[in-house]
Amino acid sequence: xxxxxxxxxxxxxxxxxxxxxxxxxxxxxxxxxxxxxxxxxxxxxxxxxxxxxxxxxxxxxxxxxxxxxxxxxxxxxxxxxxxxxxxxxxxx
Numbered sequence: 040x041x042x043x044x045x046x047x048x049x050x051x052x053x054x055x056x057x058x059x060x061x062x063x064x065x066x067x068x069x070x071x072x073x074x075x076x077x078x079x080x081x082x083x084x085x086x087x088x089x090x091x092x093x094x095x096x097x098x099x100x101x102x103x104x105x106x107x108x109x110x111x112x113x114x115x116x117x118x119x120x121x122x123x124x125x126x127x128x129x130x131x
Contacts, residue, residue, distance in 0.1 A: 112119040 108119055108122060111122065
């Protein structure tokens with residue numbers, strides 16, 4: 040009877056040890072995946088920041104062109120009309 044419980048105890052210990060190893064391996068794999076996703080997320084954030092900066096600069100330039108056209112309309116309406124027509128029809 041004593042040998043049977045020793046054998047059962049040993050089998051239980053081995054099974055628990057294997058389960059522990061499996062759990063450690065699974066957690067390690069998940070940690071590696073999270074680290075890779077973190078690197079990818081930082082890369083995407085850098086791209087987003089860069090695109091945001093580029094978009095801001097383009098919006099500033101568009102505003103300058105709009106103000107320039109409005110000024111041209113005041114000082115030379117015919118030239119402003121020609122410029123507007125060219126922008127709308129000839130630059131597509």
